[in-house]
Amino acid sequence: MPELPEVETVVRELQRRLPGRRFTRAQVFWERTIANMSPAAFVERIVGRSIEGSDRRAKYVVVRLGEGLRLVVHLRMSGRLLVEPAGEPLNPYTRVALDLDDGMRLVFNDTRKFGRIWLVDQAELDHLFVRLGPEPLVEEFTPQQFGSMLRGKKGALKPLLLDQSFLAGLGNIYVDEALWLAQLHPLRLAGSLDEAETARLYSAIRDVLNLGIENRGTTFAMFLTPAGEPGQNQETLKVYGRAGKGRTQPAQLCERCGTPIAKIFVAQRGTHYCPVCQPTPAEEA
DNA sequence: CATTACCTGCAA
DNA sequence: TTGCAGGTAATG
Numbered sequence: 001m002p003e004l005p006e007v008e009t010v011v012r013e014l015q016r017r018l019p020g021r022r023f024t025r026a027q028v029f030w031e032r033t034i035a036n037m038s039p040a041a042f043v044e045r046i047v048g049r050s051i052e053g054s055d056r057r058a059k060y061v062v063v064r065l066g067e068g069l070r071l072v073v074h075l076r077m078s079g080r081l082l083v084e085p086a087g088e089p090l091n092p093y094t095r096v097a098l099d100l101d102d103g104m105r106l107v108f109n110d111t112r113k114f115g116r117i118w119l120v121d122q123a124e125l126d127h128l129f130v131r132l133g134p135e136p137l138v139e140e141f142t143p144q145q146f147g148s149m150l151r152g153k154k155g156a157l158k159p160l161l162l163d164q165s166f167l168a169g170l171g172n173i174y175v176d177e178a179l180w181l182a183q184l185h186p187l188r189l190a191g192s193l194d195e196a197e198t199a200r201l202y203s204a205i206r207d208v209l210n211l212g213i214e215n216r217g218t219t220f221a222m223f224l225t226p227a228g229e230p231g232q233n234q235e236t237l238k239v240y241g242r243a244g245k246g247r248t249q250p251a252q253l254c255e256r257c258g259t260p261i262a263k264i265f266v267a268q269r270g271t272h273y274c275p276v277c278q279p280t281p282a283e284e285a
Numbered sequence: 286c287a288t289t290a291c292c293t294g295c296a297a
Numbered sequence: 298t299t300g301c302a303g304g305t306a307a308t309g
Contacts, residue, residue: 003303032291059304076304078293093293112292114304155286164305171303220303221295240303245297268287270301 002075004136004169005212005233006223007059010081013226014054014063017083018106021051025099033095033108035116036124045119046071046098058132058168062125070125072118073108079115082107083226111222132168136205143202150190150198158186159267161205170205173218173240176272178204180239185278186266192281211236239272 002010026046028039037045050066061081063071073081078093086105090097096108096117108117118128133149134141149167153160160166161175170178179186181204184197193201217223217231220241224230234241243263244251251260254274262275 006303074304076291077302078304110292111294112302114291159286162304173303218303222303269303 002059002079002217002223003171003174003212004056004059004209005174005215006217006231007056007061007075007169008213009217009225009231010075011054011056011061014061014081014083014106017104017226018051018063018100019053021104022101023047023049023051023098024101027097028095029097030095030110030113032113033110033115033117034119036118036120042117042119045069057129058135058164059171060129068122070118070120070122072120072125072128074116075110076112076114076116078111078222080109080222080224081226082109082224082228084228106226131165133164133166134168136167136169137209143199146202147195147198150193153190155190156187156266157184157190157201158269158271160190162267162269167205169209172269172271173237174205174208174212176240177208177238179278180273181208183277185281186264186271186273188281239274241272243272 023046026043028034028042031039034042049069052064052066055062055064059074061073065071083104083106086099086103091109093109093111094107095110095113098106100106108115120128157179158175161170178201182200184201212218212233215231215233215236216225218233218237219230220234238255239261242252242261253260254277257274257276259274259276261272264271
């Protein structure tokens with residue numbers, strides 16, 4: 001569920017709540033959630049650590065702890081990080097619970113158990129992130145760089161934009177939204193974009209991500225901020241989830257041209273687009 | 286690239 | 298009961 005804007009929303013809220021706190025107790029309820037050591041080793045190494053701050057890289061949450069240690073969390077499909085009073089009953093999907101020294105606790109809930117947590121030093125953190133592509137929102141990521149990244153690419157746009165080693169942070173929702181905004185079909189060959197199309201896609205990617213952050217993430221069913229609040233970005237989506245569901249729910253209309261939004265499968269992912277504004281490329285038809 | 290695997294819940 | 302869900306790693 002969570003893509004860059006949802007993770008950024010989590011990180012910002014953790015940054016307001018965690019610095020200065022200390023972990024007083026740790027419980028692991030699903031062993032495989034801890035990715036790089038045994039649950040016992042994890043508990044032993046995290047209890048007593050102080051918290052310095054919270055950052056994001058791609059879709060990873062990075063909590064900086066004392067002595068150079070980093071608590072890294074990837075929410076995958078259904079993970080949630082919540083800060084709640086330590087006395088509350090634990091949600092049945094809680095995989096890890098970390099008590100804090102102020103009567104609160106940081107919990108990792110994850111229905112589908114795909115999420116992962118690492119406890120690493122700086123060198124291990126670099127290794128974990130070594131294959132990630134550039135951050136789309138940093139200043140150093142320019143349209144010129146994006147153009148050179150696209151040049152010579154053989155495949156379709158959508159699978160490439162989902163590839164975290166190409167560009168970090170986009171997922172299924174924001175790729176569909178960016179392609180709609182840029183008026184590019186998801187099956188367009190990535191290497192075939194001209195300069196104007198490249199510039200449109202570059203701006204569209206940054207615009208949809210920034211809008212998602214402003215709206216504190218997209219909540220369809222799962223996403224909640226650490227305070228347990230839904231995001232608001234679902235109200236701004238132009239294509240994702242708007243293709244209609246069988247006979248009961250008709251497709252919604254493209255807000256640019258009035259055409260019903262269509263859904264196809266690309267890269268095994270549901271893909272939403274406007275058949276008129278985002279014309280099917282000749283080489284794929 | 287595609288396919289499968291990892292998991293559970295929910296809607297059709 | 299089947300298929301789908303916002304992610305990614307491993308395998309062909």
